[in-house]
Amino acid sequence: MGGSSHESGAPIVTVHAIPRHRTPDSAVSRDAIALEARVGARNYASMPVVLGHGRGAWVWDVDGRAYLDMMSAYSAVSHGHHHPRLVAALQRQLEAVAVVSRAYHSDRLGPFLAELCDLSGLDAALPMNTGAEAVETAIKAARRHAHDRRGIADGTAQIIVAAGNFHGRTTTIVGFSSDPDYRRGFGPFAPGFVTVPFGDAEAVRAAIGPNTAAVLVEPIQGEAGIVVPPEGYLAALRRICDETGVLLILDEVQSGLGRTGRMFAFQHEGITPDGLVVGKALGGGLLPVSAFVATRDLMDVFDPGSHGSTFGGNPLAAAVGHEALRVLVEEGLVERSRELGAVLIDALSALRHPAIRAVRGRGLWVGVDLDPAIAPAREVCLAMLRMGVLSKETHATVIRFAPPFVVTRDEIAHGVATFREALACVAGSGPGQSESSSIRSA
Numbered sequence: 001m002g003g004s005s006h007e008s009g010a011p012i013v014t015v016h017a018i019p020r021h022r023t024p025d026s027a028v029s030r031d032a033i034a035l036e037a038r039v040g041a042r043n044y045a046s047m048p049v050v051l052g053h054g055r056g057a058w059v060w061d062v063d064g065r066a067y068l069d070m071m072s073a074y075s076a077v078s079h080g081h082h083h084p085r086l087v088a089a090l091q092r093q094l095e096a097v098a099v100v101s102r103a104y105h106s107d108r109l110g111p112f113l114a115e116l117c118d119l120s121g122l123d124a125a126l127p128m129n130t131g132a133e134a135v136e137t138a139i140k141a142a143r144r145h146a147h148d149r150r151g152i153a154d155g156t157a158q159i160i161v162a163a164g165n166f167h168g169r170t171t172t173i174v175g176f177s178s179d180p181d182y183r184r185g186f187g188p189f190a191p192g193f194v195t196v197p198f199g200d201a202e203a204v205r206a207a208i209g210p211n212t213a214a215v216l217v218e219p220i221q222g223e224a225g226i227v228v229p230p231e232g233y234l235a236a237l238r239r240i241c242d243e244t245g246v247l248l249i250l251d252e253v254q255s256g257l258g259r260t261g262r263m264f265a266f267q268h269e270g271i272t273p274d275g276l277v278v279g280k281a282l283g284g285g286l287l288p289v290s291a292f293v294a295t296r297d298l299m300d301v302f303d304p305g306s307h308g309s310t311f312g313g314n315p316l317a318a319a320v321g322h323e324a325l326r327v328l329v330e331e332g333l334v335e336r337s338r339e340l341g342a343v344l345i346d347a348l349s350a351l352r353h354p355a356i357r358a359v360r361g362r363g364l365w366v367g368v369d370l371d372p373a374i375a376p377a378r379e380v381c382l383a384m385l386r387m388g389v390l391s392k393e394t395h396a397t398v399i400r401f402a403p404p405f406v407v408t409r410d411e412i413a414h415g416v417a418t419f420r421e422a423l424a425c426v427a428g429s430g431p432g433q434s435e436s437s438s439i440r441s442a
C-alpha cells in the first residue's frame with residue numbers, strides 16, 4: 001500500500017491486490033466485538049469489523065486489512081478520514097482553548113456562523129452538537145414563531161412532516177416517524193405532527209390548516225432508502241409555504257454540505273428555506289457539530305434562556321466546523337461530489353443483475369434497491385465487507401454508496417466492481433469477474 005495526494009491535498013491511499021476473502025479475525029478483533037456486546041447497549045447491528053485507523057477514503061481494521069469506505073459514517077466523513085487541514089485546525093484550537101460554554105463569547109464562534117450564513121443564504125445560525133438536537137431546535141423555533149408572530153395559541157401549532165422521514169432519535173422526533181421499529185414502546189409522544197406522503201407537494205397544501213406552523217422535510221430521504229422526490233418538489237413547497245405563511249424547514253443533516261453535488265440540496269431548485277438543519281459533515285468527520293440556520297425573523301424567537309447547549313458552538317467545534325466549510329469550498333469538494341456522483345450512478349446503473357430493482361441518488365449519494373428474495377441487502381454488504389469495501393444496508397433492501405468526496409474514479413470503479421462480485425456471490429451465480437481484486441495507482 002502506498003499514499004499519495006489528490007489535487008486538494010487530502011491523502012489518497014492506493015491499495016493493490018486486496019484479498020477477496022478476509023483472513024480469519026484475530027483475537028484482538030474478536031475480543032473487541034465481544035466486549036462491546038457484553039458491556040454496551042445492543043442498539044446497533046454493527047457489521048463484524050473492528051476499525052482502528054482511517055485516512056482519506058480508506059479505513060483499516062485492527063488486523064491491518066484495508067477497506068474502501070463507501071459509507072462515510074452516514075455522511076459525517078464527507079471530507080475523508082483525518083483530512084489534514086481539519087486535523088491541523090483541531091490541533092491549533094486544542095492548543096488555545098476547547099470548551100468555554102456559551103456563558104462567555106469566543107473568538108471562534110462568529111466566523112463559523114458567518115460562514116454558514118454566507119453559504120446557505122440565511123441570516124443567523126444556532127450551533128448544537130448532533131443532528132437530532134438541531135432538528136429539535138428547528139421544531140422549537142417553528143412552534144414559537146407560530147405563537148409569537150402569528151398568534152397561534154401555545155400548544156396548538158402543527159408541523160407537517162413526510163412519511164418515511166428520518167430526523168433522529170429523540171422522543172419527539174421518533175414520535176412522528178412512520179417506522180414502527182423506531183417508536184415501539186417509547187410513547188407517549190408529543191402531539192402536533194401531521195404526516196403526508198413524501199414527494200407530494202399538493203398533499204402538503206391539502207394538509208395546511210390555520211394552526212400549521214411549518215413544513216419539515218428532508219430534500220432527499222436518506223434513511224428511507226435514498227428516495228429522490230420528483231423534480232420541482234422543493235420549489236413547489238416553497239411556493240405553497242409563501243402563499244400560506246407557513247415556514248419551510250429543510251433537514252439537510254445528510255443531504256447538505258455537498259453530498260448531493262450542491263452545497264445544499266435546496267440549491268438544485270433555486271430556493272431558500274426559512275430554516276435549515278445541518279450536521280454530520282459539519283464536524284469534518286472529527287467532532288459532532290450541528291446547527292439550525294434561519295432567517296433573522298425566525299431565529300429571533302429565541303431569547304436568553306429559551307434554548308441552549310453546554311457544548312454547542314464550543315471553540316473546538318467552531319474551529320473545526322469553520323474549517324470544514326472552507327475545505328469544501330476551497331478544495332472544490334462539492335463539484336467533485338457532483339462529477340464523481342455522475343460517474344458512480346452511471347457505473348451502478350450499467351450493472352445488469354436480476355436483483356437490482358432501481359438505482360437512485362444525486363451526487364455521491366446513491367442507493368441501489370435490491371430484491372431481497374434474490375439478494376438480501378445485508379448479505380451483500382457482508383460479502384462486500386469480506387472483499388474490502390464498506391457499505392451499509394438501509395431498510396433491508398437498499399445498499400447505500402456514499403464515499404468521501406476525496407474518493408477517486410478508480411476507487412469508485414473498484415467499489416462498483418466489488419459490489420457486482422458480491423451480488424453475484426450472494427445471488428448464487430458464482431464469483432464475479434476478478435479484475436476488481438486490485439486497483440492501480442491513479
Ligand SMILES: Cc1ncc(COP(=O)(O)O)c(C=O)c1O
Binds near residue numbers: 131223
Ligand atoms: C436527515 C437526518 N436528520 C437528522 C439525523 C440525526 O442526526 P444525529 O444522528 O447526529 O442525531 C440524521 C441521521 O442520520 C439524518 O439523516
